Structures are given as C-alpha cells and as structure tokens.
Amino acid sequence: MNDFFLWTSIILGLLVLACLYRGVGGPGFLNRIVAVNVIGTKIVVILALMGFIIDRIDMFVDISLVYVLLNFLGTLAAAKYLERKGAI
Amino acid sequence: MVDVLSVLLIACGIFLFASGTLGLLRLPDFYCRMHATGKCDTLGALLVLLGLAVYQGFSLISVKLLFIVVFIFLANPTATHAIGRAAFVRRVRPWTKDSPEPPASEAEEDLK
Numbered sequence: 029m030n031d032f033f034l035w036t037s038i039i040l041g042l043l044v045l046a047c048l049y050r051g052v053g054g055p056g057f058l059n060r061i062v063a064v065n066v067i068g069t070k071i072v073v074i075l076a077l078m079g080f081i082i083d084r085i086d087m088f089v090d091i092s093l094v095y096v097l098l099n100f101l102g103t104l105a106a107a108k109y110l111e112r113k114g115a116i
Numbered sequence: 117m118v119d120v121l122s123v124l125l126i127a128c129g130i131f132l133f134a135s136g137t138l139g140l141l142r143l144p145d146f147y148c149r150m151h152a153t154g155k156c157d158t159l160g161a162l163l164v165l166l167g168l169a170v171y172q173g174f175s176l177i178s179v180k181l182l183f184i185v186v187f188i189f190l191a192n193p194t195a196t197h198a199i200g201r202a203a204f205v206r207r208v209r210p211w212t213k214d215s216p217e218p219p220a221s222e223a224e225e226d227l228k
Binding site for chain 1: 126129133136137140141146149150164180181183188192195201202203206
C-alpha cells in the first residue's frame, strides 16, 4: 500500500510539472492565477499522501489544512486585486 | 476490502486530476481552461482525500481529512468564480470560432 501511495504522488508531481508550463508561459495574468490555484490543490493532496508514506500523518494533515486556507486566500486576493481597472 | 475501496477511489481521483491538467494545457481560451480545472480538480481532490480517509479508518486524522474535503468543496468553486468575475469585469473576450488567434489577443488585452 505504501508503494501505491508513492506512485500516486509521483504521478501527481508530474502533473504539477505539466501545470507549471501554463503557469510560467501562459498568456496573461489570469491564466497564471488559474494554474497556481490548480497547483495548490495538487500540492495539498501530495502533502496528505506524503504523511502516509513517511508515517507522520498527524503532523502533515495540519500542514495541508493550512495550505488549503492559504491557497484559497491567495487566489481570492489576486482575483479581487485584478478586478479593479488599471491595477496591473 | 478497505484497501480495495481506497485504491479504487484514489485511482478515480488521479484520473480526474489528469483530465483537468489536460484541459488546462489543451483548451483554447481562459474561460475554457477555468471550466476544465474548476470541476475536475475539486472532484479529484475529494476522491483522493476520501480514499485516504477510508484507508485511515475512523479517527481524528480522518475527520481532519474530511474537513479538508469539505473546505475544498466550498473554496475551490468560490475561487474559480472570483477569477472568472475578475476576467469578466476586465472585459476579456471569450473565444469563438471566428476569432483567429485567441492567445495573442488575450495577452494584449490582459496587459492593458
């Protein structure tokens, strides 16, 4: 079961790399914000899997909980900032 | 039995993550990409974290995992809606079949 979690997190890491292509080179700021949001959601899942792999899930579940909150707040702040005219 | 259920849920979640990433990379427009990622990522995270909670059994850790699931289910569509509203307010035009090359014009419109 540990090997399955390891391979799952490896696949998720490759998907994060694929999203990073859109995050770095995507046209415009809005595409980059969407890519960062997607990467944040994947990182949360990778953190939970990593806690199961190295047997410290009691610590890692709190870290991923905080990461969810920070990801949501960051995306919301960027969206509210971009809503105003001439903010970029 | 519990392991089989957990593996099944995590595999479904990975499939949804992969399809969301494919949509983010391949679809032509900003709105289309948001449409792909906003739904696939939410359900993918739900399935993978639910699989981990099933594997853990009933304890404080699985309750925290379920809390993460509930928060993602509330927060991710809200964030997607906020970004879409920002794009709409700034008059980013959606892609149609007539518009020749969406990425270049959209980039210019974003940088204005």
